[in-house]
Amino acid sequence: MATAYLTRVVEFTARHRLRRADRSVAENERVFGSAAHDHEHRYQCRITVAGPLAAAQGGVVDLQSLDRILREEIVEAWDGRHLNEAIPRFREGRELPTGEALAVYIWERVTGRLPHGVRLHAVRVQEDAHLYSEYFGEG
Secondary structure: OOEEEEEEEEEEEEEOOOOOOOHHHHHHHHHHHHHHOEEEEEEEEEEEEEEEEEHHHOOOOOOOHHHHHHHHHHHHHOEEEEHHHHHHHHHOOOOOOOOOHHHHHHHHHHHOOHHHHHHHEEEEEEOOOOEEEEEEEOO
């Protein structure tokens, strides 16, 4: 049976900052620029799943199921929130909420919720028109 890929795009608006607790304000500003201070993005996340093409069943995955997972794990969890506060992993002194780290985190949240036979192929987190990060599940 052929393997097909399906990408769903979800969007949310959230604030974050890139600031290491072990660095001074000046050093954080030097390394991260204006991103060292609270700022907002209209994130666009592209979630690509793969699986056997089951055309008689509507495709790779039931879109309502996929939409529910993405709504619960991404949109409802983060829209209008501050990522450094909403996600314990990204709190001050822990991991920085970069686009790359968000892509890995989304992968971890979504992959275990997919229906049997459907696998996550890629997660893309786009912060603006000129900057995005992708993760393909590599170790």
